[in-house]
Amino acid sequence: MAANSQKLPQKESGIFKKVVRSYECKQYKNGLKFAKQILSNPKHSDHGETLAMKGLILNCIGKKDDAYDCVRRGLKNDLTSHVCWHVYGLLQRSDKKYDEAIKAYRNALKHDKENVQILRDLSLLQVQMRDMDGFCDTRYQLLKVRPAQRSSWVGYALAYHMNNDFEMALKVMGEYRKTQAPPQKLPDYEFSEMILYEVQLLMESGAYKDALKFLEDFRHYVSDMLAYAEIKGDILLRDKRFEEAELIFHDLIHRNPENLMYYQKLEECLNITSDENRMELYRVLKEEFPRSHVCRKVPLGFLKGPAFRDMIDQYLRPPLHKGVPSLWIGLKALYENKEKAQVIEELVLLYEKNLQSCNKFHPEDPDPMEPPSAILWVWFFLAQHFDRCGDHRRALEYIDKSIDHTPTHIELYMLKSKIYKHAGDLEEAALWMDEARSMDTADRFVNCKCVKYLLRVNKIDRAIETAGLFTREGMPPLQTMDDMQCMWFQKELARAYWRSGQYGEALVKYHEIDKHFDDIIEDQFDFHTYCMRKMTLRPYVGVLRLEDRIRGHRFYFDSAHDIIELYLYLYDNPDAKRAKDAPIAEEIEQDLSHLSESERRKIKRKQRKALAKAKEKAAEQEKEKEKENKPRHDDDRKAATDENKIKFNPKELLNVEDPLNEANKFLKPLQSMCTGNIRTHLLAYAIHSRRRKYLLMLQSLKRAFSCDPENPTLHCYIVDYVLTLEKERPELPDPVHTVIDDCIPRLTDGGKSPDELNQSFIAKHSNSLEHLVAAAQVLYKLHPDYRTKAIAMVTNLSDSLIDRSLRTCRNVHKFLSSGFLGDCSDELASYSSQCHALFPFASSFKPPVEAGKELESSPASPGDAPPCVGVAGRSPAAQKES
Template sequence: MDPKKQQLPPKENALFKRILKCYEQKQYKNGLKFAKQILTNFPEHGETLAMKGLILNCLGRKEDAYNFVRQGLRNNLKSHVCWHVFGLLQRSDKKYDEAIKCYRNALKWDKDNLQILRDLSLLQIQMRDLEGYKETRYKLFELRPTQRASWIGYAMSFHLLKDYDTALKILEEFRKTIQKTTYDYEYSELLLYQNLVIRESANLQEALKHLNTYEANICDKVTLQELRGELFIKLGRKEEASEVYRGLIKRNPENRNYYLSLEEALGLSTVEERLKIYEELKEKFPRAQVPKRLPLNYARGEALEKLLDPYLRTSLQKGVPPLFTDIRALYNDSEKVHIIEKLMSRYLRNLEETGHLCETDNEYKEPASILYVLMFLAQHHSYLGDSEKALQLIDRALNHTPTLIELYIVKGKILKHAGDFVGAYEALQEAQTLDTADRYVNSKAASYLLKANLVRQAEEMCSKFTREGVSAMENLNEMQCMWFQTECAEAYYRLGQYGDSLRKCHEVDRHFQEIIEDQFDFHTYCMRKMTLRSYVDLLRLEDILRSNRFYWDAARIAVTIYLRLHDKPLSVSTGENHINTANLDPAELKKLRSKQRKAAKRAEQNKVEEKKKEDKKSKGSGNSDDLENTPSEDLVPGKLERTEDPLGEAIHFLKPLQMLASNRIQTHLMAFEIYLRKNKPLLMLQALKRALKLEPSNPELHTCLVRFLKYRNEQLSQSGPIVDVITQEVTRLLPTTDPTSLNEDFLNRRQDSLPHRLQAARSMVLLDSVQRERGLTIATAVDSHLNNRSHQNVQLVLEWLESSEFNASPEEVSHFKNQCHKIFPRARAFFPPQPPASTTNESSELSPSQSTSTANHNHVDSPSS
């Protein structure tokens, strides 16, 4: 279009400036009114059309917004305003790559526009385009050399690129320009950031010199001393480091890290040296807890008993409920476990006979309550696997004091470890009724309800603390309550409700995406407030965000379900499923399937609309715009569980794990399962090699190796470069390339481990169905001499028997359950089936095996707790 037609007369130009001001001040209706006045006389003015589109986007009319912006851009392709507006529109939709392209186009027509450059730099740091970020910050530095943010942003661009020398030169030049005041926190933060860059450049001597030079200007004295102590240790100046850490301990005697750093600074290597220094610190800080607790990690034998006795007695005298949690780390040593049990049994005997913890010690004259000794011993025996004795002890404690909430929590935990999830949530419900205002007890009760697959009851339990007028499930999603959502996903998975489970997994995935997007607001804020060290920590945290365990749990469940859906796709549930498709030709069958999919989609949309209407009614005067824009409205369970590309969805969850959780063997086992179904032999081999480096004796890895060798023999019989590479690597990695020999050798070496026997039996049946009876005998042997004979591992055997991979008969399953019920009498998974007449509404959700056998868990680990 002719550029002259895009120039506005003075009157309309003034109106256009008012549109810009209305947009900045969020006066959108006035902005639209002024835009209408301009477009009445100049209907093809590109920048006005673009601004109108931007304002419509703010009002939620996204489709109209894009139409106006694109029309404005077509009318004036050389306008930086049109390109900038298009970039803002793309940015609002989280299409950052497209927005960057728009900003670069805008800069072609106005290369020195500060606002566009600032917006571009924000997107570049958000996307971690560090080279582009450096160029943009340099341009901003050139245009505004007097602004503090220009210096800081330019220096930080070099720091993030690990060009420490250039970053330090810029920071030092900037520091010289600062006017210092008596107590300048921002100047102090700049100095500490400068010291961070020096330390990361590995110039430790210079970093220490920098701290000493600017000590008076650094306001955070604790951080100053901590950095000084750290540098002294790294430089080998141990004596000076010990003095620093002694000063820090004096300042805060309950900081565990200070004591450990003092040990390192003093070069303590023997147990005697450590115990001696802690005796000295105990005398110096008699009320501090840490110098009494840490020596228990090092002492052994009589020395440990001498230290542990007063420690336990003091805690029991005071009635410290989390005493077991405090010393649980000692249970890695069987000798220490024996000493703990001996002491606690003696206390119990003394209390029963005399009412005192110790007969001869006059220090504890006041009678201690037997309650906390019983509670500790109950936790002790539960941890060691003796659930029956633990329950006897906790019942004695409850008879003594039936109103102590902690006792019910301990009882619930004991029952959970024994496999009785129903008893566990009943105990927690009792605790919850004793204190209905305790949010922790409420959450614990909800967690145990989910482990029992009672999702609706768990939601009702949580609703006591969620916002009124909104369903608990929706409010917990808004609050990003991920522990609830991951456990909910596991419960739905065990119940076979794959769509609902996937919805929860995708909601967790979106939470992490939202957290990544939320950092956008901090790029300018942190530079303005000079919290530079925290900003760098934030950027580095965001880079590894999906290594968090909540994402791991959600991704594991999602991958498991998608693999199951790939192996056994769900049929489209429509009213036309009764049609006989056997006599239809392929074209007619394709039309029918398409029609069924559309009908199912319409049905799901109708359900969503009905739910929206119900939610609007329940919210009353709530904002309907917010409701319509809820991020999970497209997460329809029926649509999720009938996806056309389940393996593609599984890879979406897997990729972050491959980057951030590569130290977990399950990541590579899941990758193997996906690539096996995609017929990608090299990627399968890559996953197996990574798994072998982490845990070569893992039982599930063995099954994957056997399946890979079988796949190689059956699918890759022809010669070629891929076959040659695989053969070479397999020969190098494994003692034999024959899967049957590999499995027999594995079984012979791992006869005493229940999980290994299960995987050997699986491999045996996969390789030769004739050996089904032998595999059954190997897998179902649950003798007392076997290692890892927990009810969770035995339940995995049960799930395999009930799966389509083995397809055991009802008699075989019943025999195995009876056998396990004798060993684990409280585990609900092995209860005999209840008669139909006694089934209640609540127990109908609890199948005899806790509904854990409704899904095939054989591809990856079961997500059950």
């Protein structure tokens, strides 16, 4: 096509400028009207840039298909237009296709190399995709085009910083600073941030002396004096100038006596090694800062004996006098030391006795008598204390005393609910938490706690209804929770769906959590230009580094772990996908076989009517659900047209062709972000073992071994791998043999046989119930005749066990009932009675008459699975089938 056919006359060129201006001002109707004026002229009906701008406007109003059609037509009509390529890149960027957008921008730059807007858009995508080499080149082009702009210099320096080239970043910042006159009017926040950013570059490069000199030279221009003092103190400490650093951190404690980090830095400055010196330091600081909570709390961690008793006595009495509900939370860490826990128990029991006898904590106290509420808070503390120590019966006694004393205090009911949860009775815990919620329906925190407890007992509808009390009116609670990225709720809801056998709904919630992390990564896009323009460079670098490891967050790890386990369960149990949709007709047909033909026809007719009614009801519910999900406000309608709002379909997620492939998608982020967590590598082995990827299995075992060589599940997997190799070894190629022979001796303690390895494992961990479960499973797999011995190993509940907890015993109960050791019904009844004596409130071990209706749960429910669920995580049936 001739080039001049795409050049507009003066009149149409003016209209085209109005199209661009309308787009920039978000006046989309006017933009379409002006574009129509140009395109309605037969001479310009195929004008590429106008078609591209029309497509861009159509994309903004939600007409994506028409938008792509217009932009592609425009690009086809004018391949040499930078506007058409730029618009095509903008469309790709709106669809999160960043690689395609970068290609389009590069093509646009071929036809207009110095277009600032295209260069800026390209640099944003490059830093978003962490293409730091390309980002550096693009920022250099921007600097050449706009050398007078501060953002050009700063962006170029930042590019080198993110490439860890600190020398070049400092050189760029130094050259820019030379061109700028120091600010005449102080404080100048942006210049101050630029100075602190250069200091950060010097510190990260290891030039602490240069950083200190630079900071001192420009101290008059720094407006953030707190950051100045913290940075200077840190540099002096690293440079071992302890006396100067001590003065700075002492001044910082004056500014904020509750900042624990300042006290820790001060200890480093004084090079304190003995507890006596530390105590002397905090004694002096306590006199200087008598209201500081940190000065009174920190010594509790290192004091022992009578000194600890005196200090904890002084620490406990004021909050018990005032009535501080959070007192015990600050002391939880001390309970790792049993001696300190015993001292606290003796002291608070003495308080209780003295308050009941003379209404004082100590009879010889010169202070006046304590208020009547003091005994309440002593009981409240004792209830938390005995709950932490595992004596739930005494904990309930004390909390009942507290409720009888003051029946209107919500904290008491919440604590009673928590005690029942720790004791193993989730139903009762949910009832008491709901009671606490009903006492103050305006308390969002208590409402959230109640929702969580209801989900733990699989009361899904009730939990959603309760959560809806604080969601946006006129919108379904689930949609609001998704919009607010309320991940704790979605995780608990997913687990409740899983336990209830609604696997598709569980997968939806897990995928929604995954999408939240995608959205968090996408949201950083808005800050790339803002931070460079406003000079918030230090926080910006922190945000970029945070985004690089965001999928290592606990919420993502837990959700990814659960969904991988769920996909593995669906792979091992394909029939589970159809469990909820099994046809009723075949089951009834078997029951009708003994009836006459006429009776059978009557019942079949009734059955067809019932099925028709059921289908009709389901259709009505689906329509009602769609009606609820429809937006009711203009803002919601706009949000509904947003392409980012992905709606997951439970059936599609449930009926994936390859569950292992889906599980692997969630495993990859864990392998890059959570390499220090052994569960990542155990999940990797579980996936690769089903695919028979022997080298990847070996890699997973090696990584898990480096994290925790004594892990019980790892022991099962190592034995499983060795046994698998014995069968499959002849079929493996020689290079694989070489790698395996090189690595196996380290995993098997010098090449021990599975039998020797298991015996050694039992001898080493004879006092750990969790490890004995793994050893019993291996023993039964190696020697099925030793079933009695294996059962005896896991049902032993002697006092010598170090992990005889409710959680471990419940996992053993699930392990015995799962069939991994065959039919254990008799042993299971005996084991349940033993556990019931140890944990009388736990519903898992109550006799059937006492327990009542048990919670519905899936065989593969998350969060409370046995420590070792079959070899490589497979059920016996799945192992036999494979």
